[in-house]
């Protein structure tokens with residue numbers, strides 16, 4: 019529709035709308051000019067691994083060594099490597115719904131079976147311990163935990179992280195901890211699994227990257243920190259599939275991890291202001307129920323009040339909003355979050371105001 023010149027307001031983006039900070043771009047450009055354009059070691063260059071080790075220590079209180087780090091073409095690639103290294107056919111992987119849909123497909127690609135634990139909006143999308151316990155079987159090989167979460171914006175309380183870690187240790191399964199949104203967190207603190215103790219660190223693959231924190235989605239740099247034997251298996255696998263992540267993007271990533279906190283803080287503060295703006299506007303629409311997200315850049319309103327009549331599902335509602343209001347959202351069903359919409363507030367304040375006003379008008383017609 020945009021290509022046809024139609025003025026669509028998009029709340030669908032999964033990426034920050036800021037430019038990549040200049041020092042990062044400069045580092046990559048300098049690397050290209052200096053001829054740093056050839057293959058590198060498959061699991062990444064040592065300087066970048068050292069920068070990641072330092073970042074994990076400083077920001078996450080996670081102790082790792084160079085041989086535990088595998089740099090990949092985005093966190094998505096790191097999670098795929100984790101699944102391929104960990105899973106045997108028929109192994110089960112627990113997912114906490116609503117979840118980023120890639121997880122289920124990557125589990126299946128590795129011949130595993132996704133086992134879904136549902137959460138409730140009333141619980142701020144935090145899983146109950148009983149529901150998690152009920153999902154564990156002798157076939158459980160791993161759980162994928164994403165905090166802060168895409169699509170709900172939930173950030174797990176420290177106690178929940180501890181409870182999941184205790185289950186993993188008791189039942190001997192792995193935690194794949196997707197921490198890609200760790201720096202975009204509001205009014206609470208991020209808790210890394212691997213920081214809880216050496217026992218759980220030996221059962222955890224911590225996944226992170228540059229995409230969301232530094233607005234580097236197109237650079238394709240992510241990383242995993244895992245026990246050395248697992249890191250070696252992931253690195254061997256990656257070696258035969260993609261070889262190294264792009265050489266000069268790795269140089270940019272070093273500059274990213276060395277960026278002063280202030281630069282990230284400016285983006286985080288702006289996202290928090292936009293979160294508050296979109297929340298206030300959505301709460302002004304009769305029928306919409308929305309929880310306050312604690313992280314990432316998504317709100318996940320419950321639109322159940324508008325379903326069941328002429329428009330039956332969140333999929334149909336998203337289509338209706340696109341056609342009627344010229345506003346793009348993502349239906350919750352995509353994330354196993356039926357009856358919701360995911361709206362990214364990685365959009366200008368002006369577009370947030372314009373887009374939500376259009377949604378309000380279109381929903382009024384349904385009522």
Ligand SMILES: Cc1ncc(COP(=O)(O)O)c(C=O)c1O
Nearest residue numbers: 032092093094118168227229240
């Ligand atoms: C929860 C989650 N994990 C991982 C990723 C992938 O990040 P990357 O760009 O580093 O592959 C995304 C991107 O949308 C995401 O939402």
